Amino acid sequence: MSATAPHGARSDRPGRLLLVTPAFHGYWRSIAEAFERRGHTVAVHRYDAYDTVGQKLRLKATVELPERLHLPGERRTAERARMTEAAITALREQRPDRVVVIKGDGLDGRFWDALEGTPRILWLYDDLHRHDHTEDFLREVGPVVDYARSETELLRAMGVDAHFVPNAFDPHRARPTGRRTGELVFIGSGYANRIEILTRLAEQGLPVHAWGRDFSRHVVDRARTFSWSRPPIRASREVPLERAYQIHAEGAAAIAVHGLQNGHAMRTFEIPGMGGVQLVDRDDVDQFYDVGTEVAVWHDQDELAELGRRAVTDRAWGEAMREAGRRRTLAEHTFDHRIQEVDSLWQD
The missing domain is CATH 3.40.50.2000 (Glycogen Phosphorylase B;)
Incomplete structure (x- = not known):
């Protein structure tokens, strides 16, 4: 990384880019806007967004509280299926040239199958142990961006196409x-x-x-x-x-x-x-x-x-x-x- 890298320099291959991301503190907005400054047309799908009071209460009542009380049932699996279906719908509606997935372990295998041959990058801006991705998946998914140098080296040793990109300021x-x-x-x-x-x-x-x-x-x-x-x-x-x-x-x-x-x-x-x-x-x-x-x-x-x-x-x-x-x-x-x-x- 060069200290003199031009801010917002345009990509030599701009296109329609879909950012599939958690809602986490709105960092998706900084990432999307930076891609736009490079010339991409960016659509954003926040796969775990709970924007309304009703959505938040539903999550508490149907997933978080039952888990807290150790009640039986596969509630997290059902929620993951719902998020996956919504992400696949966004993929079909946007028909992007490229896809950047942030974290992405809240989505099941159907989403990755739906990507088919679409170029994709998986971006991990938190520790590996906080993700559910398997080693085999990481080796197959394509370029993986990791925020920790030590983890990038570990992933490369496992045969993953891994690249160290630290976090940032907007x-x-x-x-x-x-x-x-x-x-x-x-x-x-x-x-x-x-x-x-x-x-x-x-x-x-x-x-x-x-x-x-x-x-x-x-x-x-x-x-x-x-x-x-x-x-x-x-x-x-x-x-x-x-x-x-x-x-x-x-x-x-x-x-x-x-x-x-x-x-x-x-x-x-x-x-x-x-x-x-x-x-x-x-x-x-x-x-x-x-x-x-x-x-x-x-x-x-x-x-x-x-x-x-x-x-x-x-x-x-x-x-x-x-x-x-x-x-x-x-x-x-x-x-x-x-x-x-x-x-x-x-x-x-």
């Missing part, structure tokens, strides 16, 4: 507010390790603020997570991706917790992309950013607390990191950069 969705809250912010799921880390920071007197359904004390969020308990930190409800971008920039620093995750999450690029101060738990972030000037790395709770205090008190240090991190992100780590790489992989 500057077209950035609407900075210019505010500064002075808080240490976190946005995401409330996994046990994250709750422990954030709680300990708050107990040390640091101004921690978390956003997400697992942190929110709103009755709706407690119901949808099937949990009443919440950590003793300042918390707010989920926010749209565009607002999450703003929060990362407004905070004194944004905390990134990967834990055992193999690749780098979207936040790795979104925080500095928005001009935020990123405190991240991965030494290998140095493959993307200069540690110490563009991002800050922590290895344990004490080191994170020390960096958090510095971010709150040393404005000059933070402002220098904001500027450097944003400059690097815009030069090398946007969705336009990533889509240019993906668009070079077509086998047709």
